Amino acid sequence: MKIDLKQLSALHHGSIPFEETIDLREETLYGAKPFQSPVQLSGEVSNESGVLRLKGTIKTIYSTACARCLKPLDILLTAQADMVLSDDPDAVEEDDLFVLTGDSVDPADVLVPALILQVQMTYLCKEDCKGLCPHCGADRNVTDCDCEKKQIDPRFAALRALLDEGE
Ligand SMILES: [Zn+2]
Ligand SMILES: [Zn+2]
Structure with a gap:
């Protein structure tokens, strides 16, 4: 107008x-x-x-x-x-x-x-x-996927291996 x-x-x-x-x-x-x-x-x-x-x-x-x-x-x-x-x-x-x-x-x-x-x-x-999970795409406001744990596990495994070696 x-x-x-x-x-x-x-x-x-x-x-x-x-x-x-x-x-x-x-x-x-x-x-x-x-x-x-x-x-x-x-x-x-x-x-x-x-x-x-x-x-x-x-x-x-x-x-x-x-x-x-x-x-x-x-x-x-x-x-x-x-x-x-x-x-x-x-x-x-x-x-x-x-x-x-x-x-x-x-x-x-x-x-x-x-x-x-x-x-x-x-x-x-x-x-x-909380956003979306970068691994599985789940909405972390509504679901707790276990991707985070799976991501951390290999590092724990490596640490475990190091500790085991020292024994
Ligand atoms: Zn949002
Ligand atoms: Zn996930």
Whole structure:
């Protein structure tokens, strides 16, 4: 949704609210498509004594998996933005400055980057997730496989042999 700024610029004070749901299902991040839920945007674009500003909130469910046990995880992700909109083509984009490319603004162009900044590289289902067994793939949060013991046994056997030699 594009918001026409010509009308707003003509006013000394005024604002145009926005509220929309966008689809980012095809968006790729870290090799996955994590935005499978609708992405909700709301806020307003205002003109305060000639300064155009966009304030808004974006939220969605981020679909990912635990980095250790691969269990699917739904993370509630939200971000806020409060940006001055500049039509100066020489202006440098900053944290709180968005450079316009025409006389309209699409709130998604401002808010989606803010949302992506909130994404962590990895998520865990719980702080002390035990992960999957590297040998048999069992989820160690729910089962105790005996791979660990089998891995240790040969070393004990070697130690045993050394001790036996010494006798
Ligand atoms: Zn986990
Ligand atoms: Zn195992």
